[in-house]
Structures are given as structure tokens and as C-alpha cells.
Amino acid sequence: MAISYIFPEFEVVRNFDRCITCRVCERQCSNGVHSYDEDGKVMLADESKCVDCQRCVALCPTRALKIVKNDCTFREDANWSGATIKEIYKQAESGGVLLSSMGNPQPLPVYWDRILINASQVTNPSIDPLREPMETKVFLGKKADDIRRGPDGELICDLPPQLELSMPVMFSAMSFGSISYNAHESLARAATELGILYNTGEGGLHEDFYRFGKNTIVQVASGRFGVHEAYLNAGAAIEIKMGQGAKPGIGGHLPGKKIVGEVSRTRMIPEGTDAISPAPHHDIYSIEDLRQLVYSLKEATQHKKPVIVKVAAVHNIAAIASGIARSGADIIAIDGFRGGTGAAPTRIRDNVGIPIELALAAVDQRLRDEGIRNNVSLVAGGSIRSASDVVKAVALGADTCYIGTAALMALGCHLCRSCHTGKCNWGIATQRLELVRRLNPDIGTRRLVNLLTAWKHEIAEMMGGMGINSIEALRGNRLMLRGVNMTEKELEILGISHAGE
Amino acid sequence: MTGEKIIESMLPMHDRSNGLGGGFAGYGIYPEYKDFYAFHVFYNDNSARAECEKLLGESFEIVKAENIPTRKIPEITDIPLIWRYFAAPRDSVLSRLQLDEKELVVRFVMHVNSKIDGAYVFSSGKNMGTFKAVGFPEDVGRFYRLDEYEAYLWTAHGRYPTNTPGWWGGAHPFSLLDFSVVHNGEISSYDANRRHIEMFGYKCTLRTDTEVIAYIADYLLRRCGLTLEEVASVIAAPFWSTIEKKEPKEAERLSYLRKVFPSLLVTGPFSIVLGFDGGMMALNDRLKLRPMVVAEAGDRVYVASEEAAIRAVEPDAENVYAPMGGEPVIVRVKEGAY
CATH class of the missing domain: 3.30.70.20 (Alpha-Beta Plaits)
Known part of the structure; x- marks a missing residue:
């Protein structure tokens, strides 16, 4: 050799x-x-x-x-x-081709770290979350276009389907296959306990987890693995995955050695075959095709489930989001270039896509300029690392955030970035039973609940400091943010002022 | 009531402001022009006036244009040109743009305030008017000779600007059409509210937070057709924990309004009085972070940040009470009385 x-x-x-x-x-x-x-x-x-x-x-x-x-x-x-x-x-x-896992590690700007949060002094009282109610509840979905009243003058209170979250955080898509049964169980149970949602990713939904349906987003991606009518109706919402921040423009590949037993059954493909998700959806070659898929999924679920369209943050994201907002989608999830992955070509992960902070700010502003911000809710992901990242994302205009890497870290992930080897020693990104057993779902659930409970306290503390007692008054409230170490152009895109202004 | 009384009531409130803004709104003050929109406009110079008048004349028939009468007093200085116009929308313009006349007025006001440098329309309702300046309210009232106007409803405000400069356009009340708002407080939700309401053609140009409440009121009441009570349930929405305890129908209604208008929830301290054609609504923020008292005397109702302001003019006022946070106090003039 x-x-x-x-x-x-x-x-x-x-x-x-x-x-x-x-x-x-x-x-x-x-x-x-x-x-x-x-x-x-x-x-x-x-x-x-x-x-x-x-x-x-x-x-x-x-x-x-x-x-x-x-x-x-x-x-x-x-x-x-x-x-x-x-x-x-x-x-x-x-x-x-070089393969990598988890998010882009390159020393490119992390705008969250250049954004600072406001607090009240003198003219406006800060609010103590230990003494006063502090509301972090979020509803996702299209808002009503017009106010309608019955013959008696009473409001007709019907709304397009809404998702209720106890706080502006959800677990982002990670498939059963890319992560283990025990990891999925931990996410599902934690989401249920927290009153938030987790996401199946493109791996189908194991039948044991149908009972967590109220807190589940079921994903439909380009490989359509594990998609059937009962699956679509099992969750609270359906996500069409068009792209992923870690690897915009390309599909996915779960090697045959991970397609074993339950994974094979849940994905509805034979054991040992590679699960290849094509780069595009082959029934979506443009926006009008997306619209058809959105409505097909709505038809399949009697228009009771909001449809999320997830896209990677790429150069023209504002225009793309504007198209999606007019496609019948209820929610747009934008995944920034630091988003994690179980496996991606290194060159793609490290060089394709744009930061979520800029993408989110541009999309939120574009939808407002076009007067269609009410058509959709916005989810920001890739990479949200802390409660302050959440606060900044909401103030830039996000309705809620997706966290993936942070959730896995709560489960024990040490960011060794070797998920693609399938030999995760922490029992997360592996299907080897002796390794999966290392992740105890009781403990995993507890640690996830702990993490987000801590974040919720921190979010409430920061909101109270700003004199805001409801998360909706923070959403898009960019005056609460100031930038440091940024150019005029960066500030302009983020729609915030420099510190000191 | 002439403006004298409300000026008097502002005297004990002197220390609540710092001389950087005072203002009044009077309703029913222009009975002889009640069918015309009364535009009050500040101009920095005559070129701004010419530009604004040209635009006004294109869309409206001007039946009267004049300087707003003032009294020269040493306390008020750096005075801009202050004009008022009584005008009616031109039918041809309304039909060409397919707009109702109120929408035309709103677009005109937004256009002037955002596009014409040095011109600010600060009052645009019918049979009502806003009067404001940099100064203490009692001086502003004398400056505008408010003792010579009679109204069925007066509101007044003394400003103590904190976040933004004291300038003529920044004094309260803020008004659009017949809605006017005076506000004691500071809105922590401002930019969320502003960025939302600007989607619907409003433009916040006056460099202070209260402006947005006037536009929210116009949007919810006129464009969405909400009732005053419903507006209160949007901008001072009850907490979710409170909503859960309501009986189901009421809970459904309140929760619907919060879900449809999340971005119009106003947080931070406020006590506001919203004036409108025929009455007023007083409202506190849902935590009641600012004072507000209501009292009655005969067939009159008084609302103020402090009881002292009421006692100054009605020593025997009765039924004095402080409304709960988020509880609207709606007062309407008896049918036909204005």
C-alpha cells in the first residue's frame, strides 16, 4: 500500500x-x-x-x-x-468527492454575533418575567385576508389551519435513517412535552411514533420515501423539502448499509438499497409545479394541514420566497448555509448558499414590500445556536426557528462531523443497534426539554428587558437590533442601524 | 365647550411635559365646513407650500385656504407656515382611481408627508382639527386661540420626548382622517407595528412612535371594519391565559383577533385617547404601565393621566375610577348632539 x-x-x-x-x-x-x-x-x-x-x-x-x-x-x-x-x-x-457532515465550518461571517439586542432604560419599564406574564406562544400559518361577519354582525372566526407553538423554536428535519430510532423518539417526546413540533425528515414516520402526530411535521422530499396517505394525515403539518442549507442544489444519498430493518420498512424501500433523493423534485421544474404539489398535498389532507415549503438560502432567495408565498404554501422555511447535515459534499457545504441572517432579512422585507407577508409564516434555520440567536431571528422577521445541530448536541452530539460514517458513538447518527442503545430516550427527552426550557427563560428575560411581553411584538421589530462590525450594505440588507445610531 | 377649559386642565400637568411639544384636537369645531375635509399643514417654506397646494388642487376642490389664526406669544418660537384648507375630493379623480374619498385623503396625506420635503399634513378630518407646536400645552393652546373654537370633544397632550427630537410634527395628537391619538407612554412594539402597517400604504414619517397608533386605528376601524371594542382587543390584546378563562364564544373571538392581527399588538406602556367622529376611546396597555383615570360631571366625561387635571376644571367630578389595563372606555356623543 x-x-x-x-x-x-x-x-x-x-x-x-x-x-x-x-x-x-x-x-x-x-x-x-x-x-x-x-x-x-x-x-x-x-x-x-x-x-x-x-x-x-x-x-x-x-x-x-x-x-x-x-x-x-x-x-x-x-x-x-x-x-x-x-x-x-x-x-x-x-x-x-469529499464528504462532510454537520454545518459549514469555514470562517465566514456569523451575523448573529455582530447583532446586539436593545433593553429599556428610564423611558420605558423593563418587565420582570418572574412577576409578569411573558408570552412566547406562536401561531404559524396564513392569516385571514378579510374580516367577515355573520348576519348578526358577529365575527366569523374561521382561519386557515394554524400550528401552535409554545415558543418560537422547532426541531428541524432529521430523518429516521440519518439518525437513530432513539434519537427520533427523544425528539418526538420532547416536542410533545414542550408543545412544539419536530420534523420527520425524508425518512417516513415509524409507526411507533404516529402517537406523537400532533407534534410532528411530516416531510415530503424529492425521493418521496415513506410517503403515503396515512403518513400525510398523521402529522400536524406537511413540509415539502425543496432544498437544504448544507447542500443547496443537490439531493441526498443514504447508503444501503443504513437501510436496514425498521429504516427500510419505514422508507418503504428494500433493505440494502441506496436511498437516493434526486436533486430536484422530478415533478417540480418550476413554481407552477410547486403550486400543484402544494394543492395535491392539501387535497390529500382535506385542507386541514398547513403546508411548509423548505428552501435553502440561495442568492435570489427573496424572489423565490415571494413566488412560494403565492403558491398556496402556508409557511416558508429558509435554511441558511450553516445548516447541518448527515452528509454533504464538502465543496457544496462550504461554498454554496448564503447566511440565514441576510436571507431572512431580505425575504421578510420583500414579502412586506409586496404586501404578502401575511400570506405565510417564516421559519429560519441553519444555524440557530442559542436563545439570543432566536431573539435576533424573530426581531429580523422570523415567526419561529428550526434547530437541528443544537438539538443533537443536547442528545450528546460532540460535533465530530462524522455522521456520514454511520458509526456515531453517541447513538445518534447510526443504525447499529449496539450504538443506538447508548442513547436512552428518557434521558434524551429530558435533555432536549431542559435545553429549550432554558432557552425559553432566556428569551423571556431578553424580551422583558426590551419591555416586550409578547413574542408577536418582537417579530420583525428591527429597531430592537443594532449592528457592529458591518458595512453599510450589510446593515441595509439586515434593515438595522449601526450601534450608536 | 371652548378650548379654554382644556387648556386650564393642562396647567397642573405642566411638569409632565418639558416644553418640546404640546397639542390639542377639537371635534365639531368647523360646523360651517363640516362637509369638507379640513387639512392642517406645516410648511418649512413657500416652495413646499406651492408643491403641496398643487397636489391638493389636483385631487381636491379647495373651497377655502388660509393661515391658521394664531396669537403671537413669546413662548412659541421658530414657527413654520401653518395653513389650513377646506376641500372636497374631485369626483373625476375618485372614479379614475376607483377609490372612496377617505382612501384618497389617506393617500394624499401619506404622499405629502413622505414625498414633499418640508410639508406635513397634521390634520385631515371633517369638522375636526388638530393643533400642535413645540411648547408647553397651555402656551400652544393660547397660541392657536383655542378659546375661540367650540367643540363637543377636546383632547390635549404635553410632550416629554425621549427617543426622538422635539419638533412641530412630532407633537401629539397624531391624526388621520377624523381619528386622532394622544399617547402617554412609549411603544416597545413600535417597529413591529410600523413595518406591518406600512404594508397597507401607511408611511410613518413623523419620527415618533405614537403616529403608528393613529394609522392602526384607521386600518382596523375603517379598512377592516372592526368595532372599537375589537380594536382594543387587538392592540391591547388580553393574555392567552386570560383568554383561556373566558366563555368559549368570547375566547374564540379574542383568540381569532390575536391570531389574525398579531403584528398590531401594541406593547410597552401606553394610555391613549383615540378621538373619532362622535366620540372617543380611552385605553391602557394590558399591564397598565401608565396612569389613566376617568370621571364624570353632569353629561360630560373626562379622561386624564392624573385626576388633578380633571379636578382643575371640574372640582366636583364624580365616579372617578381607573380602568383596568386593556379595558376600553368608549364614550359617544348622544345622537344628534354634535
Whole structure:
């Protein structure tokens, strides 16, 4: 075998004074990093296999392990970074497209971190959420066009179907297949307990989870896996996935080795076959075709379910969203270029699409300019990392946010970005039963509920600080935001003033 | 009632404002021109006036154009040109644009205020008028000779500007058609409200938050056809927890209004008086973060931020009470009495 030019990215550092050779690390590592040397009675490590998922570190009973970045360096320069050099070597070795998982890691601007939130001083009282009601409840869906009254003059209170959320956060689409049964169960149960929604992704809905239907968004994507009438009617809403922030313009590929047992049954495809979602929907080659699919899905569900159209944030997103808002869709979900994924070509993930902050601001403003903002609700995703990101997104104009990566982290994900290997040591992005078992759905549910309960407190605290006691008074309230470290153009697109103005 | 009484009632309120804005609205003040829209306009100079008058003349027949009479007093300075016009929409324009006359008036006002530099239409109703300036309210009232007008309803305001400059256009009341709003407070939902209402052709140009309430009132009452009570349930919507406790029909109605008009919920402290043709509605924010009292004396009703303002002119006022947050107090003039 030819030599590999690539040195291991991480170093496994073991404190042999502490190591009791209990071999937990060995049993926990699905990548086969750790092994026991019977002769020398010591633990060995093959660092080339390590992805820095921190599983062994977390489970080592004597804290004998740490994983550190290997400080071995290539002869880097400003143009040829270590990562770029490594990618060249990889492709020269394999001849293949580079694959990656999770969101775009490149040092491109994170606008959330350049936006600051307002608070009341003197002229307007801040509101203490511990003493006063603080409303974070959100309704998603088309608003009524006109006010109608019966012959008695009473309002006729019928509205297009609405989704009710206890707070402006939902779990974004992650399919059963890309993530495990236990991960799905945790998301479904947490969404139910929290009064929010989770999303099946394009993997169908396992029959065990139909009971969480009121808190489920069922997704219809280009591969149409797992889609049938009962599935469409099982959820609270239907999402048509046109695109994904991590990989705009391309489809998906779940390798045959993950299409096993329940996954195969739920997707309604034979075991071991690759599940390939085409890049476009082959019945949607333009906006009028999307309209037909929207209405087909509405017909199939007696017009009782709102239809979400999810698109990746791309250059012309404002015009695209305007088209979608006139297509019969009730909700538009926009996924920014930092959105996560179970697997995407690295070049696409790192170079295609635009930041959600700019996309959201542009879409919200465009829909208002056209007077059709009431036609649809807006969901912002990719990547929302904290309660303050949520507050900023809502103030820019989002009705609610999608979180994916943050939810997985609550379940134990350590962002090793190796989902595509299917060997997730935390039992999340894997179908291997011995690994899936590591994620206890009771604990997973609790941790998700904890995370969002904490966020809800933080959202209420920030709203109260601004003197706002209902989330709808924050939505699109861009005066509550100021920018730092931005150009005039960036501020103009975000529709906010610079700090100090 | 002449304007004298309301000027008097503002005297004990002197310290609630800082001299950077005062104003009044009187209803029923132009009985001889009651069928015409009364436009009150500030101009920075005569070129703005010429431009505005040209535009006005294109869409309206002007039956009278004059300076608004003022009294020269040292307290009021830096006075712009202050004009008023009594005008009727031209039928040809209405039919060409397929608009009703109120919509034409609104578009005219929005156009002038956003497009003509140095011209601000600050009153545009029939048989009513707004009078405002930079100064303390009692001085503003004397400046505009309000003792010479008789109205069935007066509102008044003294400003203590906080977020935006004190200038003539920024004084309260803010009015559009026959709606006028005086507001004690600061709206934390302002930009959410503004960006929503601007979808429907309104343009917030006066650099202060209260303006948006006048446009919300016009939008909900005139364009959406809501009742005053329903408007109160939109802008000072009850909490969801309160709605849940209502009987089902009422809960359905309240929840419908919140779901349809989420972006018109007004948060932050406010006590407002909304004047309209034939009456007024007083309303507090739902947390009641600003004071407001109501009292009666004979067949008159008084609303003020402080009881002292009422006692100043009606020492024997009765039934004094402070309405709950979000509870509208609606007063209408008896049929035919105006």
C-alpha cells in the first residue's frame, strides 16, 4: 500500500498513571481507535481513526484520557492551509468527492454575533418575567385576508389551519435513517412535552411514533420515501423539502448499509438499497409545479394541514420566497448555509448558499414590500445556536426557528462531523443497534426539554428587558437590533442601524 | 365647550411635559365646513407650500385656504407656515382611481408627508382639527386661540420626548382622517407595528412612535371594519391565559383577533385617547404601565393621566375610577348632539 500523506488530525493522550486498563474506551469506540496490548498489558491507540467525538473521554472512569489537536503541521502558508493541503492529498488518494457532515465550518461571517439586542432604560419599564406574564406562544400559518361577519354582525372566526407553538423554536428535519430510532423518539417526546413540533425528515414516520402526530411535521422530499396517505394525515403539518442549507442544489444519498430493518420498512424501500433523493423534485421544474404539489398535498389532507415549503438560502432567495408565498404554501422555511447535515459534499457545504441572517432579512422585507407577508409564516434555520440567536431571528422577521445541530448536541452530539460514517458513538447518527442503545430516550427527552426550557427563560428575560411581553411584538421589530462590525450594505440588507445610531 | 377649559386642565400637568411639544384636537369645531375635509399643514417654506397646494388642487376642490389664526406669544418660537384648507375630493379623480374619498385623503396625506420635503399634513378630518407646536400645552393652546373654537370633544397632550427630537410634527395628537391619538407612554412594539402597517400604504414619517397608533386605528376601524371594542382587543390584546378563562364564544373571538392581527399588538406602556367622529376611546396597555383615570360631571366625561387635571376644571367630578389595563372606555356623543 502506498504511504498516506495525511497525519492523524488528533492525538490520543493517555495518562498511564491513571489508566486502570478497564478497556471501557476500547468498547466504546466504534472507530476502533483503542486496543489492548495483551503482552505489554497497556492500552494502545490508533489515532488515525479518531474523530474526536469525546466518547472515550466522557466515559473513562479515571479521567485518564484527553483528545487534543495534533500539533504536527504541514508547511502551511496563507494560501495553502493545512485543511486545503489535506483535501488535495485525500482526493489524490481516493479520486472521490469529499464528504462532510454537520454545518459549514469555514470562517465566514456569523451575523448573529455582530447583532446586539436593545433593553429599556428610564423611558420605558423593563418587565420582570418572574412577576409578569411573558408570552412566547406562536401561531404559524396564513392569516385571514378579510374580516367577515355573520348576519348578526358577529365575527366569523374561521382561519386557515394554524400550528401552535409554545415558543418560537422547532426541531428541524432529521430523518429516521440519518439518525437513530432513539434519537427520533427523544425528539418526538420532547416536542410533545414542550408543545412544539419536530420534523420527520425524508425518512417516513415509524409507526411507533404516529402517537406523537400532533407534534410532528411530516416531510415530503424529492425521493418521496415513506410517503403515503396515512403518513400525510398523521402529522400536524406537511413540509415539502425543496432544498437544504448544507447542500443547496443537490439531493441526498443514504447508503444501503443504513437501510436496514425498521429504516427500510419505514422508507418503504428494500433493505440494502441506496436511498437516493434526486436533486430536484422530478415533478417540480418550476413554481407552477410547486403550486400543484402544494394543492395535491392539501387535497390529500382535506385542507386541514398547513403546508411548509423548505428552501435553502440561495442568492435570489427573496424572489423565490415571494413566488412560494403565492403558491398556496402556508409557511416558508429558509435554511441558511450553516445548516447541518448527515452528509454533504464538502465543496457544496462550504461554498454554496448564503447566511440565514441576510436571507431572512431580505425575504421578510420583500414579502412586506409586496404586501404578502401575511400570506405565510417564516421559519429560519441553519444555524440557530442559542436563545439570543432566536431573539435576533424573530426581531429580523422570523415567526419561529428550526434547530437541528443544537438539538443533537443536547442528545450528546460532540460535533465530530462524522455522521456520514454511520458509526456515531453517541447513538445518534447510526443504525447499529449496539450504538443506538447508548442513547436512552428518557434521558434524551429530558435533555432536549431542559435545553429549550432554558432557552425559553432566556428569551423571556431578553424580551422583558426590551419591555416586550409578547413574542408577536418582537417579530420583525428591527429597531430592537443594532449592528457592529458591518458595512453599510450589510446593515441595509439586515434593515438595522449601526450601534450608536 | 371652548378650548379654554382644556387648556386650564393642562396647567397642573405642566411638569409632565418639558416644553418640546404640546397639542390639542377639537371635534365639531368647523360646523360651517363640516362637509369638507379640513387639512392642517406645516410648511418649512413657500416652495413646499406651492408643491403641496398643487397636489391638493389636483385631487381636491379647495373651497377655502388660509393661515391658521394664531396669537403671537413669546413662548412659541421658530414657527413654520401653518395653513389650513377646506376641500372636497374631485369626483373625476375618485372614479379614475376607483377609490372612496377617505382612501384618497389617506393617500394624499401619506404622499405629502413622505414625498414633499418640508410639508406635513397634521390634520385631515371633517369638522375636526388638530393643533400642535413645540411648547408647553397651555402656551400652544393660547397660541392657536383655542378659546375661540367650540367643540363637543377636546383632547390635549404635553410632550416629554425621549427617543426622538422635539419638533412641530412630532407633537401629539397624531391624526388621520377624523381619528386622532394622544399617547402617554412609549411603544416597545413600535417597529413591529410600523413595518406591518406600512404594508397597507401607511408611511410613518413623523419620527415618533405614537403616529403608528393613529394609522392602526384607521386600518382596523375603517379598512377592516372592526368595532372599537375589537380594536382594543387587538392592540391591547388580553393574555392567552386570560383568554383561556373566558366563555368559549368570547375566547374564540379574542383568540381569532390575536391570531389574525398579531403584528398590531401594541406593547410597552401606553394610555391613549383615540378621538373619532362622535366620540372617543380611552385605553391602557394590558399591564397598565401608565396612569389613566376617568370621571364624570353632569353629561360630560373626562379622561386624564392624573385626576388633578380633571379636578382643575371640574372640582366636583364624580365616579372617578381607573380602568383596568386593556379595558376600553368608549364614550359617544348622544345622537344628534354634535
